[in-house]
Amino acid sequence: xxxxxxxxxxxxxxxxxxxxxxxxxxxxxxxxxxxxxxxxxxxxxxxxxxxxxxxxxxxxxxxxxxxxxxxxxxxxxxxxxxxxxxxxxxxxxxxxxxxxxxxxxxxxxxxxxxxxxxxxxxxxxxxxxxxxxxxxxxxxxxxxxxxxxxxxxxxx
Numbered sequence: 294x295x296x297x298x299x300x301x302x303x304x305x306x307x308x309x310x311x312x313x314x315x316x317x318x319x320x321x322x323x324x325x326x327x328x329x330x331x332x333x334x335x336x337x338x339x340x341x342x343x344x345x346x347x348x349x350x351x352x353x354x355x356x357x358x359x360x361x362x363x364x365x366x367x368x369x370x371x372x373x374x375x376x377x378x379x380x381x382x383x384x385x386x387x388x389x390x391x392x393x394x395x396x397x398x399x400x401x402x403x404x405x406x407x408x409x410x411x412x413x414x415x416x417x418x419x420x421x422x423x424x425x426x427x428x429x430x431x432x433x434x435x436x437x438x439x440x441x442x443x444x445x446x447x448x449x
Contacts, residue, residue, distance in 0.1 A: 331403035338400025346392025352379050352386035368431040374438050382447040388417045389445045
């Protein structure tokens with residue numbers, strides 16, 4: 294049985310295991326190939342990876358001191374609603390960017406392991422829901438902000 298405060302440690306360990314798997318896969322790129330002529334798949338993957346990375350980085354920069362690592366998941370005393378930059382359009386651009394870059398990475402490797410994004414998205418959706426509940430309880434104006442923005446994609 295896990296210790297009461299082992300959640301952050303387990304999340305960090307899972308992230309490291311996942312990262313090591315990606316690195317290993319990059320060294321062995323012909324794992325479960327999607328296409329025999331992979332250039333279109335790889336091109337799409339490279340575009341998605343780059344877009345996801347740019348989105349996640351710009352969102353992290355925009356958050357500045359309001360950013361809290363996923364393991365902590367706490368709302369600080371000085372945190373405020375951030376509704377500028379990519380946050381004008383979506384509430385969780387880092388999660389969206391991470392999912393896009395992982396999907397893009399797998400497609401760039403022409404691998405059916407791109408499907409790993411599906412369970413990852415289920416996990417991310419749950420984390421976002423928990424995070425939004427904490428933010429709505431702690432930050433004035435967060436509920437109103439949620440009404441004007443999409444969770445992972447911009448509202449049309």
